[in-house]
Structure formats: structure tokens, C-alpha cells
Amino acid sequence: MSQLDNACKLVDSNGVSILTLKGKVKITEATCLKELLIEAVNEGNPIRVDMSELEDIDITMIQLLFSARNKAATFDLEFNIFPISVQTKELLRTSGVLYELFNPNNV
Numbered sequence: 001m002s003q004l005d006n007a008c009k010l011v012d013s014n015g016v017s018i019l020t021l022k023g024k025v026k027i028t029e030a031t032c033l034k035e036l037l038i039e040a041v042n043e044g045n046p047i048r049v050d051m052s053e054l055e056d057i058d059i060t061m062i063q064l065l066f067s068a069r070n071k072a073a074t075f076d077l078e079f080n081i082f083p084i085s086v087q088t089k090e091l092l093r094t095s096g097v098l099y100e101l102f103n104p105n106n107v
Helices: 027-043 059-074 086-095
Strands: 002-004 008-013 016-025 047-057 079-084
Touching: 008 027, 016 027, 027 059, 047 059, 047 086, 059 079, 059 086, 079 086
Parallel strands: 016 047, 047 079
Antiparallel strands: 002 008, 008 016
């Protein structure tokens, strides 16, 4: 289990790596979030990103999520992002990446 100032936390739950993002996750957390995403991929388990308590996210974080999803795919690891807060969902919809990044069955 790893944690980043309560904004990001990675735990293993029954063989699933769950990365929880809370509050405002901005460029200042990029390095630590990248390390948690790498750790999640290296664990070799399915990955789920929980954004249910996320208030705001910037483009750097979105790019890291795309990168992690693509890296997980190279190892045939399941990578899902759900649940997602209403405000984050709207932010990603207006930025044009909602359906590219997220599994449409979970949004």
C-alpha cells in the first residue's frame, strides 16, 4: 500500500490494485502519482482507479492515466476507472476525453 498526502492512495483489495484519487490532484502530485501507477502496473493485478471523491484534475494527471492505461494493456492487465464524481465526469466530458479514457460501461 502506498499513499500520497491523502490525495492518492494505492491498496490491494482481493487481487485488484485500487488507486483512489481524492480532492484536487494537480501537477504538483505528478511524480508521486506516476510512481503509484507504475507500482500498480508492476503488481500485475487488474487496476481500478476510484475517482468518486475527486474534485479536480489537470491535464498532466489525465496524461498519466492515459499512459498507465496503455502500459497496462501491454501486459494484458484490466484497467478501469470507476466510480467517478459528477464534477470530474463533467470536466472530462467538456475536455473531450471522457469516452476515450474511460470504459463507457462504467460512466
